[in-house]
Amino acid sequence: TWISTGLAIEEAQIALLIEVRRIGRRSTETQRLDIARQRDRLQGQIDGFARSALTHLGEGFDADDEPEDLDVDILDDLDDDPADFIETSHTWTNSPELTVIPLPSNLGVDRCRRCMAEDLIPLEMSLREGQANDALHNLRIYLCNKAILFRTTVRQANSQALKTRAWSQVTSVQQAVSLHASIYTKTRKQMMRLEPGQDQLQKYKPLLREQLKISTAVGDPNA
Structure with a gap:
């Protein structure tokens, strides 16, 4: 389904965030090329998902409305602050791994109702x-x-x-x-x-x- 595709994209974003954090700024050229390929593939998936959102959310949805960064807590058993990885790695605000995709949970219940897409919530x-x-x-x-x-x-x-x-x-x-x-x-x-x-x-x-x-x-x- 459309939503399950979105959940898979979100998991891919988290995996890429963790990978970018892992290699940090001292990455090799091979690692940077691999990250670039993953970002290109992820961006293509996000673009396709956003286009199909119009079918499910109706004309009341604007794909470019209120852009923001993905809010993810990277959890591990290390003692450092996992929230610091964005400042210490090659991730920037327009990276596809930080793009918020138009899932009902990101739009909010009220907005889904305004778009006549309340059935997507359950x-x-x-x-x-x-x-x-x-x-x-x-x-x-x-x-x-x-x-x-x-x-x-x-x-x-x-x-x-x-x-x-x-x-x-x-x-x-x-x-x-x-x-x-x-x-x-x-x-x-x-x-x-x-x-x-x-x-x-x-x-x-x-x-x-x-x-x-x-x-x-x-x-x-x-x-």
């Missing part, structure tokens, strides 16, 4: 619930994988080469943790804009960074 809410459930499921899997890596691969690495390889695996898993945690947080934020019911408020609670940390005993070889 549809997006239903899809958002599925998106949140998927993100939480994936998050649990990768946190378990991270704990297992510490118990086995990291703890048993008895040479510098093995330690380097082990921590590379941990970093890869941590990037997946950050992605799915950020997707869940963004999804929940959008759900709150769709006038959720009490059951949804109880079920989908804020995700805290402390919840992304595995037990320190897991990573302590003397524990």
